[in-house]
Amino acid sequence: MDHEKVNILLVDDQPAKLLAYEVILKDLGQNLVIASSGREALEVLLKTEIAVILVDVCMPELDGFELAAMIREHPRFQKTAMIFISAIQVSDIDRLRGYEMGAVDYVPVPVVPEVLRAKVKVFAELYRKTRELERLNQDLEDRVRARTAELENSTAKLRESEERRSMAIAAGKMGSWDWDWITGDWMWDEGQYRIFGVGPESFEVNPANVQALLHPDDVDQLRKAIAEFNKGTRSYETEFRIVRPDGDVRWCVGTAAATVDDSGRVMRVSGVTVDITERKRAEERQTLLAREVDHRAKNALALAQSIVRLTRADEVKAYVSAVEGRINALARVHTILSLSSWQGAELSKLIDEELAPYSLGGQIKLAGSEVQLLPATAQTLALALHELFTNSAKYGALSTRTGRLAIGWQVEDELLTLTWEETGGPLVMTPKSRGFGTRSLLASVESQLGGQARFDWRAEGLLCRLEVPLVRKTAATTAPGNFEAASSAELQRASG
Structure with missing residues (x-):
């Protein structure tokens, strides 16, 4: 990924100047794309991913300021680096206007090759690192989605088979439970107690005690689930947090399914709880890492x-x-x-x-x-x-x-x-x-x-x-x- 070439767009209505920019920037080893007018530059941008745009301020028909404004209006190019080249004396007002239009830097004429190369190289590298980070984030999201799909599939199978529930218990990250809707009796297996950080010898399973272990911000999830089953919903899934007696906060995903009689009345609700704390922490670490990388790069x-x-x-x-x-x-x-x-x-x-x-x-x-x-x-x-x-x-x-x-x-x-x-x-x-x-x-x-x-x-x-x-x-x-x-x-x- 570090050696992947990026595209640098050179925009100028004078062929001699375009040739000079090509000669100056060829040592960077990137793909140089040429446009002899603002209109041509817009056509190139719609077809090609561009890392850096080098644009002359003074061009006929569509000058650099107007081109920059049109580019920034497109959501795809709101963060694309643009460097203005000006052959005239640029006032503070002109610079301010340029920066408002989206310019990240100015290069005066005559162009100093080493300075131009240094500026373009910095923004090309920043673009490359940003794209690499986006790919890493996308890869993480794909893996999280794949993992979530696996968990959903697993919980579905756990609802259908007691044997598979036992396998989940052995894995140490899942628990199963059963709630008699008529009598109010609860049954938790070993995995459920372990996830909640309590023991069967000291914890009585009932709605009040279970609610006391839920994170205050997630109590409504339990009330909502009960309301959904009363309305005729047959299955329900949600993410929630629990606060163990020792203060440890755990993230869980709960899946529940209702058993009904011939008249459609709910008789029993059974479910599976999966501890997804490590996945959540991994997501948080990745988010922090992405912010840290962006911060250090800037x-x-x-x-x-x-x-x-x-x-x-x-x-x-x-x-x-x-x-x-x-x-x-x-x-x-x-x-x-x-x-x-x-x-x-x-x-x-x-x-x-x-x-x-x-x-x-x-x-x-x-x-x-x-x-x-x-x-x-x-x-x-x-x-x-x-x-x-x-x-x-x-x-x-x-x-x-x-x-x-x-x-x-x-x-x-x-x-x-x-x-x-x-x-x-x-x-x-x-x-x-x-x-x-x-x-x-x-x-x-x-x-x-x-x-x-x-x-x-x-x-x-x-x-x-x-x-x-x-x-x-x-x-x-x-x-x-x-x-x-x-x-x-x-x-x-x-x-x-």
């Missing part, structure tokens, strides 16, 4: 967009290198966190991942015990370490074979202290101003994690000391899902 995209938007460089090549380095650092720590189901990451693994691109022999010395970091702390430190390694490889100890780097860390009273010490490299001079990397490092460590970052630009090499609390006590850190958004805000302040 937050990761927000942080990546901030990195792209705020990185500064004198030339395109340097810009691309800086952006790719920071996004790759974020991707590496995400991989580590994914392997731990987002429970945390070892500090030594973060350092090893940053060391991987370098072949430095014995230039680097590490010293420190295993330290488990929370996800938010791990992400921030990963980006901070990336900035330190990048700066050292360009200007510091790692830029020469004679340079040496010592990284040590220790934990005392829930405070992580990491020391970065460079020696043997080029002569170091205190910089006149801080670059984006240094400023973002300071902002993320100090503002995001509540720690401190100190730099000592010694002549023999940089000495940096990071102090990071491992347990945050502020309200902001109780919601790790907000990390990326908060980091984005810190990066914006760092770029000022």
